Amino acid sequence: MLARRVRAKVDGFKAMRGGIVVAVVVVAALIPQMTQNQYYLGVAFQAEMLMCLALGLNIVVGYAGMLDLGFAAFFAIGAYTTGILSTKEHWSIIASIVPGVVIAVVCALIIGFPTLRLRSDYLAVVTLGFGEIIQTIAINLNQTGGPTGIYAIPALTIGSVVVNSNTGYYYVFFVLVIAFALFSTRLRGSRLGRAWLCIREDEDAAKAMGINTNHYKLYAYVFGAVLGSITGSLYAPALTAISPASFGFSESLLIVMAVAIGGLGSIWGVMFGAAVVEVFPEVFRSFAQARLLVFGVLLVFLMIVRPRGLFPERAFQGAGTRIRALLGRTKIASPLLVAADAIVAPPTEDP
Amino acid sequence: MTAVLETEHLSLQFGGVNALSDLSIQIEEKSLHAIIGPNGAGKTSLFNCLTGYYRPTSGTVRFQGSEMTGLDAAKVAGLGIRRTFQNIRVFPKMSVLENVLAGGHLRATANLLSIIVASPGFRRNERQLHGEAMTSLEFVGLADQWNKLAGDLPYGMRKRMELARVLIANPVVVLLDEPAAGVSSVEREELSRVIQRIHDQGTCVVMIEHDVELVMEIATDVTVLDNGRIIASGQPHDVRKNPDVIRAYMGRERK
Amino acid sequence: MVSLLLNEIGNGIFLGAFFGLVALGYSMVYGILRLINFAHGDFYMVAAFVSYTILGAVLVGHSRGQWWTVLWVGILVMIITGGLAMLINQLVYRPMRRAAILSLMIAAIGLSQVLENGVLVTPNWGATYLVYPVTTPAAGFNLGSNHYTWGQLIIVLVSGLLALGVYFLVSRTLLGKAMRAVSEDRIAATLMGINVDLVIGIVFFIGGALAGAAAVMTGVYYGQIDYLMGFTVGLEAFTAAVLGGIGNIGGAVLGGLILGIVQSIGTGIFGAEWAIVVAFGALVLMLWFRPTGLLGERVARRM
Numbered sequence: 001m002l003a004r005r006v007r008a009k010v011d012g013f014k015a016m017r018g019g020i021v022v023a024v025v026v027v028a029a030l031i032p033q034m035t036q037n038q039y040y041l042g043v044a045f046q047a048e049m050l051m052c053l054a055l056g057l058n059i060v061v062g063y064a065g066m067l068d069l070g071f072a073a074f075f076a077i078g079a080y081t082t083g084i085l086s087t088k089e090h091w092s093i094i095a096s097i098v099p100g101v102v103i104a105v106v107c108a109l110i111i112g113f114p115t116l117r118l119r120s121d122y123l124a125v126v127t128l129g130f131g132e133i134i135q136t137i138a139i140n141l142n143q144t145g146g147p148t149g150i151y152a153i154p155a156l157t158i159g160s161v162v163v164n165s166n167t168g169y170y171y172v173f174f175v176l177v178i179a180f181a182l183f184s185t186r187l188r189g190s191r192l193g194r195a196w197l198c199i200r201e202d203e204d205a206a207k208a209m210g211i212n213t214n215h216y217k218l219y220a221y222v223f224g225a226v227l228g229s230i231t232g233s234l235y236a237p238a239l240t241a242i243s244p245a246s247f248g249f250s251e252s253l254l255i256v257m258a259v260a261i262g263g264l265g266s267i268w269g270v271m272f273g274a275a276v277v278e279v280f281p282e283v284f285r286s287f288a289q290a291r292l293l294v295f296g297v298l299l300v301f302l303m304i305v306r307p308r309g310l311f312p313e314r315a316f317q318g319a320g321t322r323i324r325a326l327l328g329r330t331k332i333a334s335p336l337l338v339a340a341d342a343i344v345a346p347p348t349e350d351p
Numbered sequence: 352m353t354a355v356l357e358t359e360h361l362s363l364q365f366g367g368v369n370a371l372s373d374l375s376i377q378i379e380e381k382s383l384h385a386i387i388g389p390n391g392a393g394k395t396s397l398f399n400c401l402t403g404y405y406r407p408t409s410g411t412v413r414f415q416g417s418e419m420t421g422l423d424a425a426k427v428a429g430l431g432i433r434r435t436f437q438n439i440r441v442f443p444k445m446s447v448l449e450n451v452l453a454g455g456h457l458r459a460t461a462n463l464l465s466i467i468v469a470s471p472g473f474r475r476n477e478r479q480l481h482g483e484a485m486t487s488l489e490f491v492g493l494a495d496q497w498n499k500l501a502g503d504l505p506y507g508m509r510k511r512m513e514l515a516r517v518l519i520a521n522p523v524v525v526l527l528d529e530p531a532a533g534v535s536s537v538e539r540e541e542l543s544r545v546i547q548r549i550h551d552q553g554t555c556v557v558m559i560e561h562d563v564e565l566v567m568e569i570a571t572d573v574t575v576l577d578n579g580r581i582i583a584s585g586q587p588h589d590v591r592k593n594p595d596v597i598r599a600y601m602g603r604e605r606k
Numbered sequence: 607m608v609s610l611l612l613n614e615i616g617n618g619i620f621l622g623a624f625f626g627l628v629a630l631g632y633s634m635v636y637g638i639l640r641l642i643n644f645a646h647g648d649f650y651m652v653a654a655f656v657s658y659t660i661l662g663a664v665l666v667g668h669s670r671g672q673w674w675t676v677l678w679v680g681i682l683v684m685i686i687t688g689g690l691a692m693l694i695n696q697l698v699y700r701p702m703r704r705a706a707i708l709s710l711m712i713a714a715i716g717l718s719q720v721l722e723n724g725v726l727v728t729p730n731w732g733a734t735y736l737v738y739p740v741t742t743p744a745a746g747f748n749l750g751s752n753h754y755t756w757g758q759l760i761i762v763l764v765s766g767l768l769a770l771g772v773y774f775l776v777s778r779t780l781l782g783k784a785m786r787a788v789s790e791d792r793i794a795a796t797l798m799g800i801n802v803d804l805v806i807g808i809v810f811f812i813g814g815a816l817a818g819a820a821a822v823m824t825g826v827y828y829g830q831i832d833y834l835m836g837f838t839v840g841l842e843a844f845t846a847a848v849l850g851g852i853g854n855i856g857g858a859v860l861g862g863l864i865l866g867i868v869q870s871i872g873t874g875i876f877g878a879e880w881a882i883v884v885a886f887g888a889l890v891l892m893l894w895f896r897p898t899g900l901l902g903e904r905v906a907r908r909m
Contacts, residue, residue: 067711114894121642122893124711125844129886132841136883183467190466190473191452191459194445198453201442208402208436210428210457210520249837253715260712290727296719303716304701307709313444 029174032167041166047278048173049235054258054274055180055267056227061256062265063193064220065200066116067124070131071255074225076138076247077104078232083150083242084143093156097233104229108222116217131252138244149243156237169238176234180227181267187223188267196220197265257299262309269311353416355380355555356401356432356524361410363396363579370396371579374410378524378572383550384557385566385587388576389599394559395437397576398526402434403427415523429457431523435513435530437559443502447493447512450501451484454516458483480519487515491545507538514545524555531562543569567591575599614870620758622866623765627820628843629850629858630772631813637853638789638809641707644714645694647840648721649814653687653821654831655731661739661825676740676826684818691814692807700803718837725833735832738825761823768819769859772812776855785809789853838882842869845889851902860901864888 032041053075060068081100085091107130115126138144145151155164156172163172187193195216198206203213236242254277262273281291302310354377363371371393378384386394399405401412403424412420414430422430433454442450452459459480461473488494491511496504501512510530517525530546531539539562547569550556560566566573566587573590575583577599583590590596628650635643660679665672698717702710725731746755776782787795788805796802824839825831842865850861865885872884892899 061708065706065708067708069715111890114890118893118897120707121636121640121711122848122897125642125841125848126886126890126893129841129845129882129889133883133886136880140879186467186469190461190477191456192463192466194449194453195456197445197449198442198456201444202440204404204424205436205440205442206453207404207424208428208434208440209453209516210425211453212423212425253719256712256715260709264708290723292719293723293727296716296723299716300698300713300720303705303709303713304698307702307705308444 025178029171032170038166041170043278043282045166045170045173045238047275048170048177049231049238050255050258050278051177051271051274052173052180052231053228053255054262054270055177055184056224056231057255057259058265058267058270059184059187059196059227060220060224061259062263062270063188063196063200064217065120065196065264066217066220067120067127067256068221068224068252069124069128069249069256070134070252071127071224071228072247072249072251073127073131073134074104074108074228075232075235075251076134076244077107077225078229079236079242079247080138080144080150080232081229082233082236083145083153086154086236087150087152093154093233093237094158097230100229100233101226104225105222108225109218112218112221116221117214128249128252131247131249135244135248138247144244147244149241150236151241153236153240153242155240156234163237169234172234172238176231177271181271183227184267188265192216192219200265257295260309261299261302263311263313264308265313266309266311269309269313272311273309353380354378354413355415356557357413358397358401359411359413361397361400361412362408363393363400363405364408369579371400371407374576374579374581376574376581376584378555378557380555381550381553382555382571383546383569384555384572384574385570386557386559386574386576387561387563387566388582391578392576393579394576395528396579398434398528398557398559401427402432402526428520431520432526433517433520433522433524434526435510435517435528437528437532439506439509439513441501441504441509441512441516443500445501446498447488447501447504448481448484448497450512451487451515451519452480454487455480455483455519457520483519484515487519488512490518490548491515492541507534507541510534510538510542511545514542514549518549522554524557525549527556527558529559529561531560531565539565563591610874611871614874615867616754618867618870619863620754620762620866621870622846622863623762624820624824624839624862625843625846625865626859626862627765627768627816627823628839629846629862630769630855631816632840632843633847633850633852633854633858634772634785634809634813636847638785638806639699641699641710641714642844643699643813644711644840645717645721646813646817647836647838647843648718649687649691649836650817650821650824650839651831651833651836652690652721652725653683653814653818654825654835655725655728655736655833656686657683657818657822657825658736658738658831659730665739672740676822680819680822683822684815687818687821688811688813688815691810691817695807695810700806718840722833722836731833733833735830738829738831740826741829757827761827764819764823768816769855772816773855775812781805781808841882842885845885848889848899849892851899854899854901857899857901861899864900 031044035041053071057068057071060066060071078097078100081103082093082096085096085099086093111126111130115123138149139147155162157163163169195206195211198209198211199213199216206213258273258277259270260273261276262271263269280295284291284294356378357376359375361371361374362369374397386397388394396405400407403422403426406421410420411418414432419427419430442453445453459476461470461476465473485494485497488497491514493508493511493515496508501509504512514530527546531542534542543565546556546558550569558570570587573585573587574581575590575596582599583593583596628647631649632643632646635641635646657679660682661676664675664679694717698713699710702713726733746753746758776785784795784800784805787798787800788802792802824835843862846861846865847858848861849864850857850859865888868888869881869884873881876884
């Protein structure tokens with residue numbers, strides 16, 4: 001029966017996809033062993049951190065299709081909560097993650113509830129404003145250290161291990177990236193993910209499926225807030241000092257660019273986008289001030305030519321099908337072809 | 352026979368326009384009820400009121416005897432009333448399979464925790480839903496298109512996919528907005544068969560159609576709308592001979 | 607106490623004149639394209655810098671007859687900014703006319719970055735505040751116990767005239783009718799023989815021109831400009847447009863006035879650094895209670 005054939009094909013995908021992913025993970029894990037250059041390691045863990053933020057925003061923008069221009073606000077909430085609690089009240093970093101998440105969720109609900117039911121353009125500006133408000137609060141309150149921010153944040157301790165090197169934080173964020181990616185994949189392969197995509201594609205038709213669009217938009221926004229806040233809480237000890245300047249519209253914009261360039265909704269795409277956004281300015285340091293200008297031009301150009309980003313979900317679906325058609329007959333080529341499909345278009349569900 | 356879906360003195364006004372005026376209609380359960388009438392008669396507006404997309408200005412809507420006037424569209428869908436759209440609204444960047452799975456949204460019951468850990472209960476529920484989605488697709492003859500992006504399908508296939516998406520929800524009432532519009536005569540035959548099979552399974556079908564032949568072939572009841580009012584209602588062949596209908600809709604004597 | 611309040615209201619009306627003009631541009635583009643052009647505030651900023659350069663070149667050595675110079679340079683800058691807006695529509699938004707709104711907004715943001723950083727790297731412009739070559743004299747008049755300058759009065763009058771001009775254009779001319787048609791139903795407008803792309807281009811031109819006027823007035827009044835001025839004003843203008851009812855001309859003007867007053871009072875109470883918080887507080891409150899704005903209408907959705 002057709003359903004059985006379909007399932008066999010996809011089980012094959014899954015096996016190979018698992019293999020590819022493991023290979024990539026192993027290679028990535030070995031990067032710190034390949035170089036001792038602290039500068040590169042620093043860039044690397046910042047890139048991973050941006051990947052985490054991008055994965056968080058991906059749920060809001062990539063899945064649910066809501067443009068959030070103030071995502072750095074949640075990042076700030078996590079970072080400042082951890083910064084304040086660890087320096088003033090001597091909480092451990094891990095323990096401080098929880099109140100950060102709680103505050104972020106509360107804020108998300110307060111902002112989200114009146115505005116998510118409105119048009120996406122209004123939401124974009126309101127989220128932008130929310131980001132500005134959080135940054136303004138951070139700059140102007142004494143408790144948040146004012147313009148200088150919070151310094152002397154203690155290092156992260158996991159059990160008896162104290163993490164205080166670039167390599168250490170590389171691994172910390174490495175684990176976080178994997179956790180967030182897995183989390184996203186799980187959500188995506190469930191009715192939550194499908195509901196979000198429906199809302200993104202056609203909100204009115206989504207309602208006809210019985211989807212309570214207001215609730216699901218709120219879920220997406222809240223999940224994004226949670227992931228952003230957790231990332232912020234780990235950013236604080238990684239940098240040992242935080243200041244309001246790192247949590248403004250520019251930051252939110254970088255995260256949006258990571259998702260927009262990498263590919264809406266695609267986990268690999270979004271991670272690639274984050275890597276590009278983080279590494280690009282470093283590579284083109286010689287351009288100095290003109291970097292952002294060039295970036296802006298590239299972004300505009302990309303939106304005209306590929307509005308959904310470089311690797312949106314199913315970017316290479318067509319290529320995969322053609323490869324399959326060519327190689328599908330031979331016994332030798334079959335596993336190769338399954339691998340090719342797994343790399344270019346990891347399927348999103350299993351019938 | 353009881354009315355599964357009915358309206359009483361339903362009125363809908365947009366600014367100065369009376370889209371629907373004092374409209375009282377009864378849809379009997381297990382019927383295949385066609386709603387016909389000239390363009391602008393208010394047929395789709397009626398559907399939108401029945402499915403929660405428009406809030407009527409006055410009047411009531413009842414489903415299985417209980418009032419549901421002004422109920423939100425998602426809740427209406429949750430009651431078991433499903434619809435298709437006049438200008439086909441698929442989810443273009445989702446696969447055909449996922450589109451149909453979306454229709455089964457309310458039948459996916461796993462909670463957040465079981466989703467995150469991918470518990471056996473969650474997997475079982477997903478597998479079952481996928482199976483039902485494939486069954487729906489087979490019912491409309493689209494099983495081999497399961498992995499295509501819905502936006503890439505030709506028009507006729509998209510119409511059938513909308514049907515599959517409606518069926519997976521095991522609806523009580525299905526509202527089809529011009530299911531045969533714009534399709535080739537071959538597709539039309541296919542659609543007619545599918546609609547009849549849906550009806551044969553005991554689902555109540557309400558259908559807006561311009562294709563009078565199709566209506567005469569398969570409908571059990573017909574209601575004719577003109578300018579937001581009902582001008583005739585009853586068995587297809589009686590309605591067809593009604594002079595008001597002929598005047599309003601067909602414009603001349605029809606042999 | 608009352609005179610303090612009146613003073614704030616007076617200031618607010620004046621501030622509102624700026625917001626209103628920029629908000630008008632936002633509103634018109636939104637009305638016709640359903641797009642919030644994030645780069646709109648940056649048109650305003652670019653206009654300020656362009657006028658700075660032109661005025662700087664033209665006024666070298668001369669201090670007499672400078673008001674006439676400001677006038678014709680102002681008009682020139684309006685035309686230039688309008689042209690820039692039209693060009694950007696042609697190059698960026700028009701090719702994307704079928705793309706999803708999300709991609710359009712991202713493109714608008716990218717555009718905003720291009721304009722801001724473009725100004726940043728241009729020699730003679732750059733990152734620090736630039737002092738505008740013309741400033742308003744302090745001479746003025748008294749209303750009650752508050753002192754207002756002639757400059758302020760002129761600015762409010764000019765803004766009002768421009769807004770009235772736009773109103774007449776949209777409601778009494780054939781072009782205005784075409785604009786309203788395109789904004790209501792683009793396909794039907796095409797079928798009526800309206801050159802939709804041209805009309806959209808003209809709307810961008812008008813929006814840009816209004817922003818240009820506001821920019822010159824800002825330069826003259828506040829005396830300094832910087833490359834980020836567009837960002838803040840853009841947000842505030844959008845808030846004003848939403849407060850009054852987006853897509854609505856009267857709404858943009860009214861929203862501008864209200865926001866000006868609210869912000870004036872708010873910063874009077876909390877301090878100038880909380881200006882943006884006040885503005886957004888007003889926005890969120892309005893969206894919560896009356897999403898269509900004060901003068902906005904509910905548009906029936908076609909299903």
